[in-house]
Amino acid sequence: MIPNDIKITDELVAEHGLKPEEYERILELIGREPTFTELGIFSAMWNEHCSYKSSKLWLKTLPTESECVLIGPGENAGAVDIGDNQAIIFKMESHNHPSFIEPYQGAATGVGGILRDVFTMGARPIASLNALFFGAPDYDKNKHLISGVVAGVGGYGNCFGVPTVGGSVNFHKRYEGNNLTNAMAIGLADADKIFLSPAKGVGRPVVYLGAKTGRDGIHGASMASAEFADDADEKRPTVQVGDPFTEKCLLEACLELMETGAVIAIQDMGAAGLTCSAVEMGASGGLGVKLDLNKVPCREERMSAYEMMLSESQERMLMVLDPAKEKIAEAIFIKWGLDFAVVGETTDDLRFSIWHDNEEVANLPIKELGDEAPEYDRPWIEPTPQAPLSDLKAPDDLTQAVLQVVGSPDNCSKRWVWEQYDQLIQSNTAQIPGGDAAVVRINGTNKAIATCADVTPRYVEADPFEGGKQAVAECWRNLTAVGADPLAITDNLNFGNPERPEIMGTFVMAIKGIGEACRALNFPVVSGNVSLYNETNGKAILPTPTIGGVGLLPNLDDMATLAFKNEGDTIILIGGHGTHMGQSAFLRDTQGREDGPPPVVDLEKEKNNGNFVRNLIRSGDTTAVHDISDGGLVLALSDMALAGNIGAKITIPDDQEAFVTLFAEDQARYVLTCSPDKATQIIRDAETANVPATKIGTVISSALIIEGHTTISLNMLKSAHEDWLPDYMAEV
Amino acid sequence: MKTAIIQFPGLNRESDMIMALENVSGAKTQTVWHTETSLPDTDLVVIPGGFSYGDYLRCGAIAARSPIMKAIVEHANKGGKVLGVCNGFQILVETGMLRGALMRNANLKFVCKQVQLSVENDSTFFTSKMNKGDEVTCPVAHHDGNYFVDDETLKRLEGDGQIVFRYANGTNPNGSLNDIAGICNAKGNVIGMMPHPENMIEALHGKTDCRPLFESIAA
Numbered sequence: 001m002i003p004n005d006i007k008i009t010d011e012l013v014a015e016h017g018l019k020p021e022e023y024e025r026i027l028e029l030i031g032r033e034p035t036f037t038e039l040g041i042f043s044a045m046w047n048e049h050c051s052y053k054s055s056k057l058w059l060k061t062l063p064t065e066s067e068c069v070l071i072g073p074g075e076n077a078g079a080v081d082i083g084d085n086q087a088i089i090f091k092m093e094s095h096n097h098p099s100f101i102e103p104y105q106g107a108a109t110g111v112g113g114i115l116r117d118v119f120t121m122g123a124r125p126i127a128s129l130n131a132l133f134f135g136a137p138d139y140d141k142n143k144h145l146i147s148g149v150v151a152g153v154g155g156y157g158n159c160f161g162v163p164t165v166g167g168s169v170n171f172h173k174r175y176e177g178n179n180l181t182n183a184m185a186i187g188l189a190d191a192d193k194i195f196l197s198p199a200k201g202v203g204r205p206v207v208y209l210g211a212k213t214g215r216d217g218i219h220g221a222s223m224a225s226a227e228f229a230d231d232a233d234e235k236r237p238t239v240q241v242g243d244p245f246t247e248k249c250l251l252e253a254c255l256e257l258m259e260t261g262a263v264i265a266i267q268d269m270g271a272a273g274l275t276c277s278a279v280e281m282g283a284s285g286g287l288g289v290k291l292d293l294n295k296v297p298c299r300e301e302r303m304s305a306y307e308m309m310l311s312e313s314q315e316r317m318l319m320v321l322d323p324a325k326e327k328i329a330e331a332i333f334i335k336w337g338l339d340f341a342v343v344g345e346t347t348d349d350l351r352f353s354i355w356h357d358n359e360e361v362a363n364l365p366i367k368e369l370g371d372e373a374p375e376y377d378r379p380w381i382e383p384t385p386q387a388p389l390s391d392l393k394a395p396d397d398l399t400q401a402v403l404q405v406v407g408s409p410d411n412c413s414k415r416w417v418w419e420q421y422d423q424l425i426q427s428n429t430a431q432i433p434g435g436d437a438a439v440v441r442i443n444g445t446n447k448a449i450a451t452c453a454d455v456t457p458r459y460v461e462a463d464p465f466e467g468g469k470q471a472v473a474e475c476w477r478n479l480t481a482v483g484a485d486p487l488a489i490t491d492n493l494n495f496g497n498p499e500r501p502e503i504m505g506t507f508v509m510a511i512k513g514i515g516e517a518c519r520a521l522n523f524p525v526v527s528g529n530v531s532l533y534n535e536t537n538g539k540a541i542l543p544t545p546t547i548g549g550v551g552l553l554p555n556l557d558d559m560a561t562l563a564f565k566n567e568g569d570t571i572i573l574i575g576g577h578g579t580h581m582g583q584s585a586f587l588r589d590t591q592g593r594e595d596g597p598p599p600v601v602d603l604e605k606e607k608n609n610g611n612f613v614r615n616l617i618r619s620g621d622t623t624a625v626h627d628i629s630d631g632g633l634v635l636a637l638s639d640m641a642l643a644g645n646i647g648a649k650i651t652i653p654d655d656q657e658a659f660v661t662l663f664a665e666d667q668a669r670y671v672l673t674c675s676p677d678k679a680t681q682i683i684r685d686a687e688t689a690n691v692p693a694t695k696i697g698t699v700i701s702s703a704l705i706i707e708g709h710t711t712i713s714l715n716m717l718k719s720a721h722e723d724w725l726p727d728y729m730a731e732v
Numbered sequence: 733m734k735t736a737i738i739q740f741p742g743l744n745r746e747s748d749m750i751m752a753l754e755n756v757s758g759a760k761t762q763t764v765w766h767t768e769t770s771l772p773d774t775d776l777v778v779i780p781g782g783f784s785y786g787d788y789l790r791c792g793a794i795a796a797r798s799p800i801m802k803a804i805v806e807h808a809n810k811g812g813k814v815l816g817v818c819n820g821f822q823i824l825v826e827t828g829m830l831r832g833a834l835m836r837n838a839n840l841k842f843v844c845k846q847v848q849l850s851v852e853n854d855s856t857f858f859t860s861k862m863n864k865g866d867e868v869t870c871p872v873a874h875h876d877g878n879y880f881v882d883d884e885t886l887k888r889l890e891g892d893g894q895i896v897f898r899y900a901n902g903t904n905p906n907g908s909l910n911d912i913a914g915i916c917n918a919k920g921n922v923i924g925m926m927p928h929p930e931n932m933i934e935a936l937h938g939k940t941d942c943r944p945l946f947e948s949i950a951a
Contacts, residue, residue, distance in 0.1 A: 154842050158873070159783040161744025245742045245786025337741060422844045422873045424931045427748040441936060556936070 004035050004305060004361045016043035022374060029368050037306045037354060037361045041369065043219075044272035044310055045279060048532050051373035054498035055530040058511045062525045063518045068487050069526055070191060076117040076268060077187075078526025079194055080487045082552050086442065087191040088449055089123040091527035092131075092184035092492040092548040096534055098239040099181040103148025107181045108156040108242035109314055114185040115160060116268040119251050120317065122195040122258050123187025126426060127440045128157050130167040130183045131453045131492070131546045132417075135176035137409050137728060142171075145179050146729065152242075153183070154420040159244035160251070163429050164421035165438035166452055171409040174457075177536030182492045184453055184548040188442060195258060197267040199285035199320045199346050204264060206278070206289060206344040207326075209333055210250045210316040212299035216240045217273070217312025227497060227535040246315040246338070253336040254317065260332075262325035269316040275309045277318040278344075279352055283370030288347035293356040297339040305356040320346060380504035386462045389582040389596030394659050399710045401590045401659065405631050406638045407720030408589040409728075416725040434643065435562050436481040436627055439553065448559065450484035450551040456630065457542035459598035462583050464506045468513025468545055469601040473667060475549035476521050477627045480610040481670060483560045483617040484551030486521065491528040491547055496540025498532045506543045507532075514545060520603035523549070560617045560672075562626040564644035569623050569699040570679040571637075571648055572672050575609050576692035577656060578632060578664025585631045586663035599665050606668040612691040613670050621678045628669040634662035634706075636671045638717050641704055647714055649705040650697035658709045673699055733949055735759040736774040738804070740766045740795045743782030743819060745928065752930035753778065756946035766798045774812070776857075776949065777804050781818030781873070781928060791834060791876045792822030801827055813857050814922040818874055821914070821924030830915055830924045831889065832881035837874070838907025844873040846938075847903035849913055849927060852895045856920050859896060860951055861944040868941035870927040872905050877926035879908035879915075889915060897925055 006012075013023045016039055026034055026042050034042065048054060064072035070087055071079035077091035095110025115125050130153050135142050146169075157164045162185070199206075217240035257263060265285060267277040274296070282289040293308050303311075321329055326342070333340035347353070352369060354362040395401035405411060418433040430448055431439035437452035454475040460467030472489065479486040491514060496503040518524055534541040553559055581587060582596025616622055624644070628636045641647050652661045674682055679695055686693030705711045735753055737746055746763070753759040762772060771777065784795035795801070801823075808814050808829060816824040824830045837843055851859050851866045862868075881889065886909065889895055897914035904911045906926070914925025929942035 151841070158842055158844075158875075159742070159744075159786060161782065243786065245783060245788070248744060248783075249741050419845050420842045422842070424844060424871050424873060424928070424937075425745060425748065427751055427931055428936070430936050 004037050006036050008033055008039055012039065016040065017047050018043055022046060025374065029365060035361060037309060038364055040306045040310050041275050041362055041364060044275045045369045046373050050272050050276055052530055053374045053376050054378050054532060056375050057377055058508055061511065062515045064524050064526065066488065066522055066524045069524055071194065072526050073528060075196055076120045078488065078490060080526060080550065081191055082447065085191045087189050087194060088186060088550055089118050089121050089189055090184065090186040090490055090550055091117050092182055092453065092490040092546060093529040094180060094182050094492050094494055094531035096178065096180045096494060096531050099149050100145065100177065100179050102239040103145050104152040104155065105239050105241050107149040107152030109240045110181050110183045111153055111156040112242045112244060112247050112314055113270050114183045115162065115247065116270065118185045118187035119254055120195065120266050120268040121189065122193055123189035124255060125162040125185050125187045126428065127186040127438065127451060128162045128164045128184065129451060129453050129548060130181065132167065132169045133175045133180040133544060134171050135179065136171055136173040139173065139176045143729060149181055150417050150420055156242055156244045158422040160248050161425055163423050163425050163440065165423050165429055165440060166433050168453055169414045169417055170457065172457065172542055174542045178534045178541045180494050180541065180544060182546045184490060186449065186451060186550060195263055195266050197265055197281050197284055199265045199281040199287045201264065202287065202346055202348045204320050204346045205323055205326060205342045206291065206346060207319045207321050208296060208316065208339065208341045208343045209319060210338055211243060211246045211313060212297045212339055213308055213311050214299045214313045215303065215307055215311060218307060218310045227533050240312045240314050242314050249336040249338055250315050250317065253333050253338055256332050257329050260325060260328050262322050262329045263319055264322055265320040267318050269318060271312065273310065273312050279366055279370045281318065281320060282352065282366045288349040288351045288353065288366055289344060290347050290353040291344035291355065293354060295341050295343040297341050305354060305361040309354065378498050378504045379501045380508050381501045383464055383502065383505050383509060386595065386597045392581055393591065394657065395590055398659060399712055401586065402634055402712060403716065403720040405585050405589045405635060405663065406717055407724045408585065409724060411585060411631050411635055412724040413722045414725065415722065416729060430556060430559060431482065431561060436478040437484065439482055439559055441556060446556050448553040448556045450479045450482045450553060451549065452478040453546055453548045454478060455544055455546045457544045458583050458594055460510055460543040460545060462598045464509035464543060465513040466598050466600055468510035469517040469603065470598065470667065471545055471547045472514050472517035472521065472523060473601045473603065473606050474629050475547040476523055477610060479549050479551035480614050481560065481625050481627045483558050483614060484553045486523050486549055486551040488524050488526045489518065489547050489549045491525055491545060493528065494531045494534055494541060494544040494546065496533065496535045503540055510543055510545050517601065517603055521607055558618045560622055560625040562624055562640050562643050564640045564646045564648065564673060564699045565623045567646060567699055567701065568676060569673040570676045570695055571650065571697040571699060572674065572679065572682060573669065573694045573696045574613055574672060574691060575669030577661050578666035578669065579660060580664050580666045581660060584663055584665045599667050601667045609668045609670065609691050612686060612689045613672065616682065621674050621682060622672045623675065624673040626671050628671060630665065632663040632665050633671065637704060638721065640671065641714060642718055642721055645714065647700050647703040647705065648697055649700045649707060651707045658706065662706065733757060733759045733776055734774045735761045735776045735778060736764045736771055737761050738766065738777060738779045738800060739763050740784035740798065742784045742786050743780055745781035745818065745930065748930045749778060749780040749817065752933050752946050756933055756943050757949040759949060764800060766800050769799045769803060771803045771807055776813040776815065777807055779816040779820030779823050781820060784819055784823065792819060792826040795823045796826035805829060808922050811921055815858060816924040818926055818928060821926055822876065824922065824924045829922050830917055831885050832879055834876050835878040835880050836876050837878050842875040843905045844871065845905065846871050847905055847927060848900040849897045850900040852898050853893045853916065856896055856916055856923055858923050858945050858948050861948040867900050869932060869939050870929055870942055871931050872927045874926055877906040877908065879912040881909065886910065892918060894918065896923055
């Protein structure tokens, strides 16, 4: 065991991920050399992952309020009001670095961590989503990573008992060595019974609950704040091991305990475990915390104070309890077979005081550790805009091009993935993966929430500002397309090393774009997570600000789905024919090109067109609705045809290049169907609302027919769309 | 119909099952904690799905040795009805109340999707409102549903009408022997099945195919 009073050397400081100037600040703050445990605590609290030191300045610029927001960023998760004294609590968080090192456990504990964030606040998780990004298909570790991550996401959520209802899977060579796992959880709580982290009252018991503490995950948060080199595999011991069974018991025990009124404050032990949770509760409540580590339930012998304070063992919670109800609380936890231990108390001295074997091993100012951690205004340079697309070539074979786009790794069906997730548990799933957004009923009501996770990283790479806007707009559009009122988002910002001005510039511009779209669409950010240093050997990932959105369907009877329903229905394009080909899936999938600027998002149009579509859905006049995004009009039509197992006949105006009309990725667009007798009125109403609406075709038998250009049977579309991923994963 | 739902730590489809029993069967349900040693006055005992004890050791193995199981065996021996779904089926197999074993799915992956079930025995308490040969759509959600049993027992199960449900039309999702999805004991009062009929009972679920099963309980 390393003694607590060892000499703190420059090397030791550097190994803890602290910069010399940060260490100087520590010396200044405490007026002496820190103990070994104290150094560990500082490194845990001041790393990028916990302190947001590079990003905080910019995160503050995001809009966080609207009429529906109950709790914005800063708590374990954000909360929005859905009426009837019900609140939806949600957040997305990355577990990128661990999922590269140990894909199953890395992904599983990512899911476990985000579920805990949600039920810590008193919400029962009702849905889970994930956005996964892997290397190019020919990357040699890809299949190992995909099968491990997918099994880990499923393994945890399935056992815990939350339906995994949506998400995305993308491939790009820039994720090689840095695959991303972004997990989102959504919970339901009574709006007047949301539990928060600030501790209240001096001399109250600080209680440790859940699983025992081991040596797993020590320095996990610091690992998540560093780049990888080739030795990444050696970091496996810093990945935590998940136990979804214990988490399920912890959920039930916590909710049962919250019912008793015993809980004053609660914080889950996530990144930097006991340290971060205790500091968070004390610092936000304006109180000190004193801990006696000899009371901490341990599953390994001879653990040092340093190890206990930095362990990231999973499925643990810290609470401040009403002393009068301590016995009731203990009985509930014993019933669920979980540890319950009073490990300390709140104090009035604003110190974080840690005792072990009757010795004070740390005594630090709690505020400075927590909400006064360092904050940087990192230098940044505005990225150079992409040159306009030149030399646009038509495909030699339009049919082949359509099949390539429909069946490309990014656009193909992800059924192989989501059939490994329990999408149905809790009996409230109204739309499973494969649609624009998942829809989950609020049990016992006819209300439902819609949810999805979106980002188009190649757009963000080409123009971070427009790409940031687009991620928010697409999320808003997807919620709209099922008939929901978009409420709020959680953002999971995955980028490279912020100490490089060009990376920081991408980050800054993406945030500006996200902020602009959120403001225009009244779609505020209520929670989120930043994951930086996603680099291996100096190569950064594509900038990936994943946007997770939640919307409300006041009446489930007004839900739209994307499947074509009836032969003879009229197909209407909302938002006009497209012309923008820069950064299109067509260029990437058929010509191997990733150039040109991404489509510009006109937020006023986005709002106007979306509001029109949502009202139309609620009028009951649509039979199917789908948004247009990646892959353009033709991919939207293909999705609708395959989901409904009925085809379509489409006419392209003579003055347009067919391939441009089919593949352009202009924003703010939808495809919808209606019975033929409604079409004229819909188009007239659209005109009045200043929304471009055009009749483009009819739902017909069993092929996708682009008149005068190509006829593609549903079977061909289906096999292109469904076969790629299972075939890829089956190859040895 | 008085119904007792057994709650083991780690089970997670109990609310789905309670909803189906109460809304479709009209049953009065009460929940019995696994540490109890006796059952309340009940006609039917239901063990729902989930991951009792995290599926550690072997699916259902730890739950099968819980205090309440003795009372459930006695209840069954006296002719009382028992239904185990998914993990509940695995637990019943582990106690020996039903024959065979549920191995890891043939493709080694968890699978959640819709399958077709054919009703093979329409004289049980869970199928009396259906006819032999009826086909219903029903979801599965499991990692260990690959039913296996020795040849001799299989012959007896097949011969005695103890196969209650079979995966139909090539939808066997897990490699189960003879496409077996659900079985009963010789007396027919203990039924176990892997699929989740409780998730296919209202328009929201896409179809209402499995309502007659729960209506059978009410009959």
